[in-house]
Amino acid sequence: MDSVSGLLATLGVDDLSPAEWCQVFFIVSAGCVFMIQVLPDDMRSALMDYGARRAKPSQASAEKTKAQAPSQGFFDVLTSYGQLPHSWFIHFYIASVLWSIFWGWQFMSKGSLMRTMAEMQHRSQSPEVDLTGTLVAWLLMSYQGVRRLFECIFVTKPGSSPMWFVHWVLGLAYYTATGVSVWIHGSRAILQSWESPQPIHFTPQIIIGAAVFGFAGAQQNHCHSHLAGLKKYTLPNEGWFKYLICPHYTFECILYLSLAVVAAPAGCMVNRSVLCALVFVLTNLGATAYGTKAWYADKFGAGKLAGKWTMIPFVF
Template sequence: MEQGALLSSLEHFLTHKVSPAQLCQAFFVLAAAGVLAVAATPKSARRLMLEYGPRQQEKPPAAGEDATSKAATTTASLNSHSSSSSHFTKLVAWFTSVGKVPHSWFKHFYILSVCSSLFWAAQYMSDGTIIRFMARAQAKSLKGSMTTNQALLTWLLMLMQGCRRLFECLAILRPSTSKMWIVHWVLGMAYYACINVSVWVEASTSLLQTGELSFTFEQPSANEFIGTLLFLGAWIMQYRCHKYLAGLKKYSLPEEGMFLYLICPHYTCECILYLSLAITAAPKGQLLNQTITCGLVFVATNLGVTAGDTRKWYAEKFGQNSIQQRWNMVPLVY
């Protein structure tokens, strides 16, 4: 009885106060605001919170360090900077020295992502209690709902991304002995938990109408067709970028393919991937899925800050002229 009353109270809160989608949206927006706040701190403190892995070890960025791989803006350097003497910097140095974890823990993000995709798929196919509970809490606040087909397609695309990134972490990326701040790891895990809810939560009304697996091979909508093509293109391009970076010898400056025009084309691909999911999962009458778009805002903010720092680092290591004609992440914009 007590458990039933607790679930009933929680459902009432999620239905009448804040929906599951709104909780995900709030997390993404607040996380993006946190990234911007860190980026606005003094340079010495910012480096302690942002630098990790290769830059921390005086080497160019390795493949796959994207936040979605998401959440790469809250990591810490192992070395404090001798020129930093302010009390604030010392305080940041102390915080970032606590709770360091192996940089290889990046793979946990994709293990969680794949497991989450499989979990929600299993919940749907078995008409599980948890997905029904969240769908009921969400359905009353929806102005428009994704179709069941949209939800399953977006699930599949998210699963593909998680599987490919996990494969890259296990089979392509070079082993690293560097460390990262545990705050970064926690933020990344929270991101992938939320984004795997976001890909289906706006389909709650449609899901509640289905008691078992239902997928009909209907003609795809314009959103589904365009979003899927965009996703597949970015998915392949990002894999190529990561494989190329992983194969660089002596940590030389990337100078092939998209790297001739962009500092971090793998970040560009990451943003396109989430934009494509937002297009694919857009409810009827909407251009984008609002919840996934909020996730994209976090990804773009996070990776944008990291791309800017990467540009500065490349300029210091290889000279400004070597990257003069390259955009950071978005052609003609940034």
């Protein structure tokens, strides 16, 4: 135990608050994804591509590819181990919903884990979110988890494409850290509400942020429905897909941006921990969208993608 605290002290992270631990996780993960982007394309693709981008070729084209392909690189061999079904994405939303229920139950029951973390966070004296912003952010995150879970069960068309176990582990860790990030900056308000009732008031910032969140969620649902209605694998070309290659990723970024606005401390535009989550989402989905564009260009021809943005209109 002493050696663990010694190591943390050497690294200068022994007195990080729970929010700062979440921020470190998001930024280090985003940094790793970013560094993978500078690798040669075949290595990047072996480490990053999952889902349809990595789908097994049909028997006939597999034989053709085998005859033409150069020998596999180290990362192809490495990532050929531990491939799981892409449909295991559902575990992320089960985890997200379970964390939302757990933290909701901790709040209602004045639970010891929430109290310990809230006291640690409160001691760090970082800017605090009021009770309304904290509860609305928690509710929105719960809603997002439930919606995505329902989409996985009732909307998504089953496929057989794979995902590397590292993506699966990272996804579970991401939803664990996000579950904490949405309430941790409201620690003081939570502790105070356990002593005496706290006022609930909806600021324009919370209302606008929640409205944008609702809009982005509805649009993302349309995108997922369109993908589910396609023959696997064809080029999506309806709705937002007319303008963007991965609009479902665009709306994911808007969801987290609006969540960061809702959960902002008084006098701030955004919640720092949720903003760090957004940095991770932007990096991760940006890299995946890049892989999607390359896959579509290869499969359908670059001309079919002309005039479409990859993920962020006018930027990327």
